[in-house]
Amino acid sequence: MSRFWSQHVAGLVPYVPGEQPKIANLLKLNTNEHPYGPSPRALEVIRSGADEALRLYPDPESTALRQAVARRYGIDAAQVLPGNGSDEVLAHVFNALFRHEGRALYMPDITYSFYKTYCKLYDIPVSLVPLAEDFSLCPDDYIGLAEKPAGIIFANPNAPTGLALALDEIERIAVANSDVAVVVDEAYVDFGAESAIALIERCPNIVVIHTLSKSRALAGMRVGYAVGSKEIIEGLIRVKDSFNSYPLDRLAQAAAVASIDDQEYFLEATQKVINAREFLTKQLEAIGFDVLPSKANFVFARHPRHDAAELAAALREAGILVRHFSAPRISQFLRITVGTRDECARLCHTLSELTIKTS
Numbered sequence: 096m097s098r099f100w101s102q103h104v105a106g107l108v109p110y111v112p113g114e115q116p117k118i119a120n121l122l123k124l125n126t127n128e129h130p131y132g133p134s135p136r137a138l139e140v141i142r143s144g145a146d147e148a149l150r151l152y153p154d155p156e157s158t159a160l161r162q163a164v165a166r167r168y169g170i171d172a173a174q175v176l177p178g179n180g181s182d183e184v185l186a187h188v189f190n191a192l193f194r195h196e197g198r199a200l201y202m203p204d205i206t207y208s209f210y211k212t213y214c215k216l217y218d219i220p221v222s223l224v225p226l227a228e229d230f231s232l233c234p235d236d237y238i239g240l241a242e243k244p245a246g247i248i249f250a251n252p253n254a255p256t257g258l259a260l261a262l263d264e265i266e267r268i269a270v271a272n273s274d275v276a277v278v279v280d281e282a283y284v285d286f287g288a289e290s291a292i293a294l295i296e297r298c299p300n301i302v303v304i305h306t307l308s309k310s311r312a313l314a315g316m317r318v319g320y321a322v323g324s325k326e327i328i329e330g331l332i333r334v335k336d337s338f339n340s341y342p343l344d345r346l347a348q349a350a351a352v353a354s355i356d357d358q359e360y361f362l363e364a365t366q367k368v369i370n371a372r373e374f375l376t377k378q379l380e381a382i383g384f385d386v387l388p389s390k391a392n393f394v395f396a397r398h399p400r401h402d403a404a405e406l407a408a409a410l411r412e413a414g415i416l417v418r419h420f421s422a423p424r425i426s427q428f429l430r431i432t433v434g435t436r437d438e439c440a441r442l443c444h445t446l447s448e449l450t451i452k453t454s
């Protein structure tokens with residue numbers, strides 16, 4: 096604790112992102128980046144947008160981007176709040192919707208670990224709801240809660256398990272908690288789950304969070320957005336405009352619009368990742384891994400006879416990065432990003448050598 100710090104800084108528990116090392120020939124399967132790159136049209140507008148106009152501030156409201164999202168989902172632009180990556184949007188969501196004196200935020204015990212970091216930052220008590228033995232989320236665990244929650248948040252598909260909930264299950268949770276925000280983080284939804292945006296008209300307490308970092312392959316641009324009822328989005332905008340008026344630069348706004356409008360490239364690239372995921376799953380099972388049924392661009396897998404941390408370290412020696420979390424219940428799993436088919440094959444080849452050598 097430094098004497099210069101504000102009091103609460105000592106108690107923060109910062110999120111630790113997957114590493115981004117600068118090693119040649121490294122196969123990076125640790126942060127769920129997309130193997131095929133962004134839409135060529137997005138790259139084109141970034142190139143052509145690098146001109147004199149950069150002396151001017153960007154549109155503080157990201158109007159064109161909000162309209163592109165609205166067109167894509169058949170909603171109103173006033174229902175969209177973009178931000179500098181969905182992590183920033185999530186920070187505003189926690190600040191604007193979950194700070195209710197004496198009430199706890201409900202979330203699964205295993206989910207995106209950044210949620211707990213925001214709870215520390217904003218001093219929000221947490222109530223962890225254990226996932227079932229098979230890591231599925233049971234909607235009944237969020238229905239008829241004894242105490243009114245500050246809100247509910249989960250990722251769908253969940254991270255790092257990859258398991259998805261059906262829309263009717265999400266709707267049951269939202270209907271049973273109609274007085275509080277139910278936030279569905281859909282970072283991976285495009286790889287095989289259904290978006291809860293379809294429920295917002297019936298359930299105005301649902302807030303959906305999207306990112307362009309995963310299925311749109313624009314992690315380096317930092318663009319995400321929230322979709323919700325106008326009432327909720329208005330609250331998020333108040334917080335955003337009390338924090339940073341210009342969270343998205345000109346190039347990011349233009350690239351995001353071009354990417355969202357290029358549906359053809361998106362569908363093709365997404366399908367390639369889904370096909371590679373099914374290939375990777377079969378290959379891993381052939382080596383003896385148990386693989387959870389993933390609807391995301393990663394798989395979560397454990398080997399019954401090999402320690403996950405040791406496997407991750409051995410892979411790293413071989414120039415392949417995967418993610419290992421030393422958290423309770425999941426410390427024997429590896430989270431492996433789906434790469435190209437060739438990258439998946441290289442990983443499995445290395446893994447089969449490692450598992451044969453040490454069995």
Ligand SMILES: *Cc1c(COP(=O)(O)O)cnc(C)c1O
Pocket residue numbers: 179180181182183207250254280282305306307308309314317318319
């Ligand atoms: C990757 C990820 C995010 C963060 O996305 P950014 O838009 O890159 O900040 C948010 N939630 C989940 C569950 C993620 O996996």
